Amino acid sequence: MQRRAYAPGIAVLLVTLLAGCTGGSGDGGTTDDSNPGDAGTASAAAEPGRYRTLPEPCTAVGRGTLDELLPGIAQITDEEQREKAYEGVPTVTFDTDRKVGCQWKVDGRQATDHLLVDFQRVVSYDNAVSDDSQAERLFAEQEAGAHLPEPTATESARTGGSSPAGDSSASRSGSPSANPSGSSGSSDSPDPSGSSASSGSPGSSSASASASPSVAPSELQPRVLEDLGDEAFIDDALSSSGSTAKQRTVTVAFRTSNVIVTIEYTEQPATVGVVPDSREMQDRAQKLASRLADSLGD
Numbered sequence: 455m456q457r458r459a460y461a462p463g464i465a466v467l468l469v470t471l472l473a474g475c476t477g478g479s480g481d482g483g484t485t486d487d488s489n490p491g492d493a494g495t496a497s498a499a500a501e502p503g504r505y506r507t508l509p510e511p512c513t514a515v516g517r518g519t520l521d522e523l524l525p526g527i528a529q530i531t532d533e534e535q536r537e538k539a540y541e542g543v544p545t546v547t548f549d550t551d552r553k554v555g556c557q558w559k560v561d562g563r564q565a566t567d568h569l570l571v572d573f574q575r576v577v578s579y580d581n582a583v584s585d586d587s588q589a590e591r592l593f594a595e596q597e598a599g600a601h602l603p604e605p606t607a608t609e610s611a612r613t614g615g616s617s618p619a620g621d622s623s624a625s626r627s628g629s630p631s632a633n634p635s636g637s638s639g640s641s642d643s644p645d646p647s648g649s650s651a652s653s654g655s656p657g658s659s660s661a662s663a664s665a666s667p668s669v670a671p672s673e674l675q676p677r678v679l680e681d682l683g684d685e686a687f688i689d690d691a692l693s694s695s696g697s698t699a700k701q702r703t704v705t706v707a708f709r710t711s712n713v714i715v716t717i718e719y720t721e722q723p724a725t726v727g728v729v730p731d732s733r734e735m736q737d738r739a740q741k742l743a744s745r746l747a748d749s750l751g752d
Contacts, residue, residue: 503585503712511556526562585712683708
């Protein structure tokens with residue numbers, strides 16, 4: 455009797471197992487159908503940026519450009535030291551695939567000039583955010599950190615609504631309006647001392663000899679730049695150190711797709727009271743930025 459009662463139990467167990475296997479096969483079909491959906495989600499991820507590599511920074515600036523930005527380099531008599539000055543010094547970085555830079559510093563007779571060129575390749579780790587969008591966000595933060603002055607209504611009307619920065623009332627501390635440029639005032643008025651650090655002789659620095667320069671014109675104020683990369687800006691700051699010579703730093707930054715390029719160009723005259731020329735330094739920095747933007751597009 456016990457055997458007869460046990461045999462049906464075995465049959466029921468086998469039927470249950472077979473039904474489970476049949477159901478598993480059906481469920482497996484449903485699982486397979488979900489895979490294409492997952493693949494579709496992955497294919498909808500934001501596209502990568504245009505640039506996958508960065509240029510070699512210390513060869514990105516040609517010798518002719520270095521001669522222009524660093525006039526003292528031509529004054530180096532020792533050939534070995536001059537060659538070393540041209541080579542520049544790579545900046546310290548922990549990931550050369552993402553960030554590289556190079557800097558040059560030359561002590562000339564009229565001034566000490568320093569140039570820094572930095573390349574940053576932005577990569578987004580969020581599949582919903584493209585590399586370009588992430589780079590745009592980072593560049594916006596960099597521009598906000600520069601505290602560019604807003605254009606006034608008067609300046610906007612004068613320039614036809616373009617983007618130059620406003621006048622001295624809207625500028626930040628450290629900008630040419632708060633710390634006047636030597637470009638406009640010195641070019642129209644002679645040096646009270648009768649001497650000039652930029653007398654037009656070959657290899658001279660861009661330092662102006664005006665000891666009491668006027669306020670920089672609005673077109674030299676920190677501002678957004680047009681026709682340079684996807685977006686760009688220029689900053690111009692003059693140190694307010696007391697007894698030492700005025701030091702000017704011009705910064706040009708621009709973004710092209712997922713690469714952000716930053717140029718810092720600094721000059722400190724050797725003579726107290728001499729002010730570096732804002733217009734000339736800005737012109738040199740913008741020319742370099744344009745060349746670098748063109749090289750990235752190649």
